[in-house]
Amino acid sequence: MTDARADASIDKANGKAEGSYTTDEMMTVAASRELRDGVVCFVGIGLPSEAANLARATHAPDCFLVYESGTLGAKPDVLPLSIGDGVLAEHADSVVSVPEVFNYWLQAGRVDVGFLGAAQIDRYGNINTTVVGPYDSPKVRLPGAGGAPEIAASAREVVVILRQKPRAFVEKLSFVTSVGHREGGDSRKELGYTGGGPTVIITDLGVLRPDPETKEFTLMALHPGATVEQAREATGWDLKVAENVATTEPPTDEELEVLRDLKARTEAARK
Amino acid sequence: MSEITTLREAVAELVHDGDSVAIEGFTHLIPTAGAHEIIRQERKGLTLVRMTPDLIYDQLIGMGCADKLIFSWGGNPGVGSLHRFRDAVEKGWPRPLEIEEHSHAGMANRYVAGASNLPFAVLRGYVGTDLPKVTKTIAPVTCPFTGERLMAVPALNPDVAIIHAQQADRRGNVAIWGIIGIQKEAALSAKKVIVTVEEVVEAFEPRPFQIVLPSVAVDAISVEPGGAHPSYADGYYDRANAFYGDWDPISRDREKFQSWMERHVLGTEDFAEYMKSIRKEEVVR
Numbered sequence A: 001m002t003d004a005r006a007d008a009s010i011d012k013a014n015g016k017a018e019g020s021y022t023t024d025e026m027m028t029v030a031a032s033r034e035l036r037d038g039v040v041c042f043v044g045i046g047l048p049s050e051a052a053n054l055a056r057a058t059h060a061p062d063c064f065l066v067y068e069s070g071t072l073g074a075k076p077d078v079l080p081l082s083i084g085d086g087v088l089a090e091h092a093d094s095v096v097s098v099p100e101v102f103n104y105w106l107q108a109g110r111v112d113v114g115f116l117g118a119a120q121i122d123r124y125g126n127i128n129t130t131v132v133g134p135y136d137s138p139k140v141r142l143p144g145a146g147g148a149p150e151i152a153a154s155a156r157e158v159v160v161i162l163r164q165k166p167r168a169f170v171e172k173l174s175f176v177t178s179v180g181h182r183e184g185g186d187s188r189k190e191l192g193y194t195g196g197g198p199t200v201i202i203t204d205l206g207v208l209r210p211d212p213e214t215k216e217f218t219l220m221a222l223h224p225g226a227t228v229e230q231a232r233e234a235t236g237w238d239l240k241v242a243e244n245v246a247t248t249e250p251p252t253d254e255e256l257e258v259l260r261d262l263k264a265r266t267e268a269a270r271k
Numbered sequence B: 001m002s003e004i005t006t007l008r009e010a011v012a013e014l015v016h017d018g019d020s021v022a023i024e025g026f027t028h029l030i031p032t033a034g035a036h037e038i039i040r041q042e043r044k045g046l047t048l049v050r051m052t053p054d055l056i057y058d059q060l061i062g063m064g065c066a067d068k069l070i071f072s073w074g075g076n077p078g079v080g081s082l083h084r085f086r087d088a089v090e091k092g093w094p095r096p097l098e099i100e101e102h103s104h105a106g107m108a109n110r111y112v113a114g115a116s117n118l119p120f121a122v123l124r125g126y127v128g129t130d131l132p133k134v135t136k137t138i139a140p141v142t143c144p145f146t147g148e149r150l151m152a153v154p155a156l157n158p159d160v161a162i163i164h165a166q167q168a169d170r171r172g173n174v175a176i177w178g179i180i181g182i183q184k185e186a187a188l189s190a191k192k193v194i195v196t197v198e199e200v201v202e203a204f205e206p207r208p209f210q211i212v213l214p215s216v217a218v219d220a221i222s223v224e225p226g227g228a229h230p231s232y233a234d235g236y237y238d239r240a241n242a243f244y245g246d247w248d249p250i251s252r253d254r255e256k257f258q259s260w261m262e263r264h265v266l267g268t269e270d271f272a273e274y275m276k277s278i279r280k281e282e283v284v285r
Helices: A023-032 A047-057 A086-090 A098-107 A148-154 A228-233 A253-270 B007-014 B032-040 B055-062 B083-091 B104-115 B183-189 B241-252 B254-266 B271-284
Strands: A040-043 A064-067 A113-116 A157-161 A198-202 A206-210 A217-222 A240-247 B020-023 B046-050 B066-071 B098-101 B120-123 B139-142 B149-154 B160-169 B174-176 B192-201 B211-213 B220-223
Touching (some): A040 A098, A047 A113, A047 A157, A047 A253, A098 A148, A148 B104, A228 A240, B020 B032, B032 B055, B032 B160, B046 B055, B055 B066, B055 B083, B083 B254, B254 B271
Parallel strands (some): A040 A064, A040 A113, A157 A198, A217 A240, B020 B046, B046 B066, B160 B192
Antiparallel strands (some): A198 A206, B139 B149, B174 B211
């Protein structure tokens, strides 16, 4: 990211985007727009939870958020720090046990969209959250699977949110924790999962969607100020780029205001 | 039928070296008091079972109580890594830790099978992931009715389950409300059950989403107010978010970790004293 940065107005190293918002804010806003109103969304903690709650507070007030702690129809007014914070149960429509949320809700096909983060991802949207390096003598031991493998298996579609960098966007995963489009093409279908796999990866630089045939993730849109060169440099494989790369609509004043309020309330609650 | 006793007696009687021990509480009602008593009594060679190993398992592992960990997500929620867990897996300190890892759905179903006295559970998952390559307790199975290929996971039947609940009544029934996680399944799958509670009441009040674990499903009940700190107990206290952050630098360093554990856990008689001990340090800091 040297030469390309001189004529780019996005300064990724400092998280500064064009205008008065950060690259992370752009990423969260772009992810929140993927969530349609009224859908059932199984939410991971962290960035996915931030995006899903931004959506609920803006254009998707009737989306039904499900957390793996068994909270159904969660309506947190601050962002939960853990997947089972009290704020998730407080205004939930129902609270069920962990087996019930995975078996009766996720596996049974009641979840429209899964919102996931990742430590590493490959060109087919397969995800690693287990180890970096060999399994038996890992360089980095990551937290592990959690709820992700079954979300990736059974949600009708999956939205993945993570910052784009070579360490995260890798040619080959050390470990496949959650299956995306496997080896591309129809190879996922052979596994017999009811869910359709990842439909979009939202990063701090842009938006990637799978090619309809090969299922390889392709850069479809760049956030304002980001360049194709930046996206290529941040990707550990030879990134496919759409013929006409769109530009993401910058965050609206409302989106920014709601997101910042949410984060300020969350910070205040953590003290 | 359950008996109300001290936690020290309950652990002395029911938890033995080499046991498999499931300490459950899904981010809510985490049985810290129970885990600390195991550390105080210096149990060794345990197989620790827990969906979400967090601070208490970091402590049990770092203190050398465990030979094996069966789990599905090990991290410090909202903060980052479990450094004692990572040190054991990456460097074998203080002793090598065998791991058996699953997904949440797999672990949840293993407890359900255990609670149902079935040999295994079936789910639609794991296929295409690398988990079956490294975890022997995942195997394919064919539905005898439809021919669908599914994955089987064996039942979990820990020697002891420890959970924390809000209340027990005088008859030894246990009430849990709020996020109920996997505690009912963990308790019903185990051979012996220890429950720590915030308080003992005459009779339970009806509450939304409350479950009651009847006395016949529990062996020992101990009153340990605040026993789920730094997690929370709905209706009693909030999550001590700052503690999770504070744990990171303590657990990063082997010596710092050991001296912290010696000062606050090994150096105290019980959980009430532990709470006083860490609060005193907070004031000093």
